Amino acid sequence: MSTVLDSKIPAGPLKDKWDNYKNTIKLVNPANKRKHTVLVVGTGLAGGSAAATLAELGYNVKSFCIQDSPRRAHSIAAQGGINAAKNYPNDGDTVWRLFYDTIKGGDYRSREANVHRLAQVSNNIIDQCVAQGVPFAREYGGLLDNRSFGGAQVSRTFYARGQTGQQLLLGAYQAMSRQIGAGNIEMLSRREMLDLVVVDGKARGIITRNLVTGEYERHFGDAVLLCTGGYGNVYYLSTNAKNSNVTAAWRCHKRGAYFANPCYTQIHPTCIPVSGDYQSKLTLMSESLRNDGRVWVPKKQGDDRHPQDIPEEDRDYYLERRYPSFGNLVPRDVASRNAKMATDEGRGVGETGLAVYLDFADSIKRLGRDVIEARYGNLFEMYERITGENPYEVPMRIFPAVHYTMGGLWVDYELQSNVPGLFVLGEANFSDHGANRLGASALMQGLADGYFVIPYTLGNYIAGNSFSAITGNEEAFNEAESAADARIQKLLSIQGTKTVTEFHRELGQIIWDQVGMSRTASGLRTAIDQVSALREEFWQNVRVPGEPTTYNKNLEFAGRVADFLELGELMARDALEREESCGGHFREEHQSAEGEAMRKDEDFTHVSAWQHTESGHVLHKENLDFENVQLTTRSYK
Amino acid sequence: MANSMNITLKVWRQAGPDVKGGFETYQVPDANAHMSFLELLDVLNEQLIKEGNDPVEFDHDCREGICGSCGVVIDGVAHGPQKRTACCQLHMRHYRDGDTIVIEPWRAEGFPIIKDLVVDRSAFDRIIASGGYISANTGAAQDANSLPIAKADADLAMDYATCIGCGACVAACPNASASLFTAAKIAQLSLLPQGDPERKTRVKSMVDQMAEEGFGDCSNHAECEAVCPKGISISSISRMRREYVKAMTD
Numbered sequence: 001m002s003t004v005l006d007s008k009i010p011a012g013p014l015k016d017k018w019d020n021y022k023n024t025i026k027l028v029n030p031a032n033k034r035k036h037t038v039l040v041v042g043t044g045l046a047g048g049s050a051a052a053t054l055a056e057l058g059y060n061v062k063s064f065c066i067q068d069s070p071r072r073a074h075s076i077a078a079q080g081g082i083n084a085a086k087n088y089p090n091d092g093d094t095v096w097r098l099f100y101d102t103i104k105g106g107d108y109r110s111r112e113a114n115v116h117r118l119a120q121v122s123n124n125i126i127d128q129c130v131a132q133g134v135p136f137a138r139e140y141g142g143l144l145d146n147r148s149f150g151g152a153q154v155s156r157t158f159y160a161r162g163q164t165g166q167q168l169l170l171g172a173y174q175a176m177s178r179q180i181g182a183g184n185i186e187m188l189s190r191r192e193m194l195d196l197v198v199v200d201g202k203a204r205g206i207i208t209r210n211l212v213t214g215e216y217e218r219h220f221g222d223a224v225l226l227c228t229g230g231y232g233n234v235y236y237l238s239t240n241a242k243n244s245n246v247t248a249a250w251r252c253h254k255r256g257a258y259f260a261n262p263c264y265t266q267i268h269p270t271c272i273p274v275s276g277d278y279q280s281k282l283t284l285m286s287e288s289l290r291n292d293g294r295v296w297v298p299k300k301q302g303d304d305r306h307p308q309d310i311p312e313e314d315r316d317y318y319l320e321r322r323y324p325s326f327g328n329l330v331p332r333d334v335a336s337r338n339a340k341m342a343t344d345e346g347r348g349v350g351e352t353g354l355a356v357y358l359d360f361a362d363s364i365k366r367l368g369r370d371v372i373e374a375r376y377g378n379l380f381e382m383y384e385r386i387t388g389e390n391p392y393e394v395p396m397r398i399f400p401a402v403h404y405t406m407g408g409l410w411v412d413y414e415l416q417s418n419v420p421g422l423f424v425l426g427e428a429n430f431s432d433h434g435a436n437r438l439g440a441s442a443l444m445q446g447l448a449d450g451y452f453v454i455p456y457t458l459g460n461y462i463a464g465n466s467f468s469a470i471t472g473n474e475e476a477f478n479e480a481e482s483a484a485d486a487r488i489q490k491l492l493s494i495q496g497t498k499t500v501t502e503f504h505r506e507l508g509q510i511i512w513d514q515v516g517m518s519r520t521a522s523g524l525r526t527a528i529d530q531v532s533a534l535r536e537e538f539w540q541n542v543r544v545p546g547e548p549t550t551y552n553k554n555l556e557f558a559g560r561v562a563d564f565l566e567l568g569e570l571m572a573r574d575a576l577e578r579e580e581s582c583g584g585h586f587r588e589e590h591q592s593a594e595g596e597a598m599r600k601d602e603d604f605t606h607v608s609a610w611q612h613t614e615s616g617h618v619l620h621k622e623n624l625d626f627e628n629v630q631l632t633t634r635s636y637k
Numbered sequence: 638m639a640n641s642m643n644i645t646l647k648v649w650r651q652a653g654p655d656v657k658g659g660f661e662t663y664q665v666p667d668a669n670a671h672m673s674f675l676e677l678l679d680v681l682n683e684q685l686i687k688e689g690n691d692p693v694e695f696d697h698d699c700r701e702g703i704c705g706s707c708g709v710v711i712d713g714v715a716h717g718p719q720k721r722t723a724c725c726q727l728h729m730r731h732y733r734d735g736d737t738i739v740i741e742p743w744r745a746e747g748f749p750i751i752k753d754l755v756v757d758r759s760a761f762d763r764i765i766a767s768g769g770y771i772s773a774n775t776g777a778a779q780d781a782n783s784l785p786i787a788k789a790d791a792d793l794a795m796d797y798a799t800c801i802g803c804g805a806c807v808a809a810c811p812n813a814s815a816s817l818f819t820a821a822k823i824a825q826l827s828l829l830p831q832g833d834p835e836r837k838t839r840v841k842s843m844v845d846q847m848a849e850e851g852f853g854d855c856s857n858h859a860e861c862e863a864v865c866p867k868g869i870s871i872s873s874i875s876r877m878r879r880e881y882v883k884a885m886t887d
């Protein structure tokens with residue numbers, strides 16, 4: 001039966017909610033913290049910062065990651081920067097503006113109270129990272145430098161060259177390492193969480209597989225923090241790292257946690273185009289490039305002249321033309337959709353026609369090559385390495401690619417899912433970005449969740465609950481471990497004719513075509529049928545090589561693709577159900593005469609949270625109440 | 638097709654940590670100049686799986702040269718022929734149709750082999766855990782701009798901070814020393830005022846831990862700098878030495 005979900009938003013005016021919450025929560029006696037074990041799955045910005053902070057507070061922490069070291073989590077790849085409302089440039093930024101931009105950028109599909117809290121703690125994040133020795137970019141006076149990013153008219157983005165995620169993650173990793181050295185965190189790398197264990201209605205443990213030996217392990221404690229990142233790899237080709245997956249979240253979903261807004265996915269406008277069918281992933285070029293690069297295509301269809309031979313009057317700087325006030329800095333969804341429109345009209349460039357130009361010639365003329373090099377040197381280098389072309393001389397070719405998933409497990413204000421004791425942080429939850437995320441705000445959210453939110457909300461949960469003694473031998477553990485093993489045995493026993501990668505590619509193509517930048521009811525219905533047929537074929541015809549007891553990447557990937565094959569169908573269902581266009585979710589049936597997205601606030605100002613049941617998915621709703629901002633049509637004109 | 642190429646691969650295969658390994662030769666007839674090196678291995682693996690054989694295990698994740706997961710010795714050079722490039726960012730346009738390429742894992746006492754091209758680099762984590770951090774509990778920080786840092790220092794600290802922990806420096810070093818990796822972190826933190834309070838204990842513990850993990854000493858071959866995908870300079874090692882001497886003599 002469908003219910004209305006309670007997000008547990010604290011009382012009081014928006015700006016006081018977080019303080020009110022902190023003033024009234026229960027606290028854990030410092031001497032008792034050591035007795036509470038917390039399982040933190042994932043070591044990206046969310047998990048790394050949470051594990052370090054909870055260990056500093058005295059909790060007994062166990063951390064898990066797939067890679068051989070916590071430092072390699074996917075967060076490492078973030079390039080552009082992290083937002084904060086410091087207003088160091090004195091250009092009029094405030095906590096309110098950061099809040100407002102994020103709500104507006106999310107197309108009014110996120111929760112006011114969460115987003116406001118995020119904006120409030122954003123400043124603490126920068127302070128914390130600097131104290132850890134994160135080498136952010138600085139001005140000649142020695143103070144921190146800022147840049148601007150899509151969807152904002154102030155400069156509020158802090159950065160460390162084109163490697164902001166790396167430096168922030170290394171900060172969190174080092175803080176974690178300090179606690180590992182001190183014996184407060186037990187780090188278990190090369191582990192994959194395969195199931196959540198719920199005992200007496202509370203999340204109390206997980207089943208992991210040691211990826212080197214294949215052994216199953218049972219870990220238990222008083223709470224589980226899921227910090228396992230996003231599900232963009234359902235598209236096969238995405239900018240996510242190859243190990244990024246939905247498995248941990250999906251297994252929690254199958255144990256009762258609701259999956260919210262799965263159809264909200266973000267397609268990033270500035271990626272290096274696909275070059276061939278062997279392509280294994282896509283590379284993002286930070287959107288900070290749009291500060292100085294101008295996007296254009298030829299005015300005429302099929303104009304295959306060299307870009308330098310196309311004179312100004314034959315070029316269409318379509319973003320500047322259609323959105324004069326934001327120009328090349330419109331939000332991601334708008335930029336991506338416009339690129340698709342240009343290529344659909346046959347005005348795409350490059351060998352495949354699936355690309356548009358991002359041109360730096362004017363900026364180089366205006367600022368000099370050295371300034372451009374200082375700003376984007378490593379990105380230009382990366383582009384040249386991949387494409388063999390020099391972007392100082394020839395305009396870059398770019399095309400949208402899947403980049404981020406706003407959907408994820410449903411959580412309340414405390415970041416707790418509907419399964420008590422299961423908290424979800426970072427990209428794995430759905431909470432702060434609505435239907436579209438603004439640039440430089442995922443790093444902010446991951447670190448806000450881990451450094452500044454969970455220490456309070458977890459404490460409130462632990463202090464307010466009692467925990468029966470467990471040993472890991474309870475029936476729930478036995479059942480979960482046998483189920484995990486049965487799946488692995490099944491995958492290895494099929495020995496069909498198609499590889500895991502072949503299935504993954506096919507799935508990705510279906511989702512990209514039908515649940516990508518633009519969606520229709522009939523396309524979504526097709527996708528549901530195609531994905532379910534593919535899933536059936538997978539379980540009859542997949543070929544997984546090797547042994548369960550040695551390092552076996554294909555076996556790992558097989559399990560993840562199996563879960564993507566279930567998630568993909570739910571994404572299409574969610575997209576079908578949402579009869580409006582909002583943010584990254586564009587339904588062709590719901591657009592204005594000029595092709596702009598049209599929301600339907602009277603029917604869809606809610607979160608769609610899906611419950612998994614034996615007989616199928618059930619939809620629950622959380623109504624979004626806007627008490628502080630007025631819903632308007634996003635306009636970047 | 639003009640871009641297509643036929644490549645022969647000689648790949649180190651080793652079923653597990655304690656078994657003997659050896660080279661196997663494979664043919665990839667449909668390689669392509671635009672492929673990345675790891676995509677070439679993907680194509681080989683798809684081929685092997687279809688033929689009923691076990692694929693070649695290798696570590697990888699970001700495929701953008703930033704996570705430090707990938708790393709193999711290609712024709713005797715850690716990460717292969719292109720300077721300042723991790724092997725995931727190496728593209729086949731650097732090879733010609735008909736080439737033979739030899740691929741091996743990192744070889745060093747500190748990095749035991751797990752399977753095929755996959756090695757255990759957890760020693761690096763233990764080196765960082767021994768002191769490669771600044772002790773700053775969450776919540777206690779002052780305003781970020783209250784401590785200006787000269788741009789030149791911040792930039793140099795950033796140069797050292799870009800190490801991805803891949804281990805190529807160890808693989809390339811005749812002594813299998815982890816000096817470049819360890820020194821990069823020490824140099825970064827020694828350039829920042831925040832790193833000052835712990836500078837002496839940090840360098841001592843990290844250098845000790847490096848030795849304990851079985852990595853050799855540095856005798857200035859500079860092979861590490863030559864293969865480092867991030868161009869970490871061996872000036873970091875002189876800094877580490879200076880820090881060490883200062884820590885021991887005060």
Ligand SMILES: Cc1cc2nc3c(=O)[nH]c(=O)nc-3n(C[C@H](O)[C@H](O)[C@H](O)COP(=O)(O)OP(=O)(O)OC[C@H]3O[C@@H](n4cnc5c(N)ncnc54)[C@H](O)[C@@H]3O)c2cc1C
Binds near residue numbers: 041075230244245446
């Ligand atoms: C190329 C790129 C550039 C980006 N640039 C920016 C940017 O400039 N600014 C910005 O704000 N955002 C950026 N983003 C988005 C941002 O990087 C991510 O949203 C964010 O880093 C996610 O952090 P996380 O901690 O939630 O998860 P992740 O960093 O994805 O970490 C997931 C962790 O979970 C572990 N894990 C996953 N599944 C399991 C399992 N089953 N068992 C055990 N462990 C598991 C993994 O090993 C890993 O440790 C970028 C994203 C990409 C792809």
Ligand code: SF4
Binds near residue numbers: 821866
């Ligand atoms: S110093 Fe260079 S080669 Fe060594 S681990 Fe760091 S990035 Fe790799």
Ligand code: FES
Binds near residue numbers: 696723
């Ligand atoms: S795969 Fe990440 S550095 Fe190569």
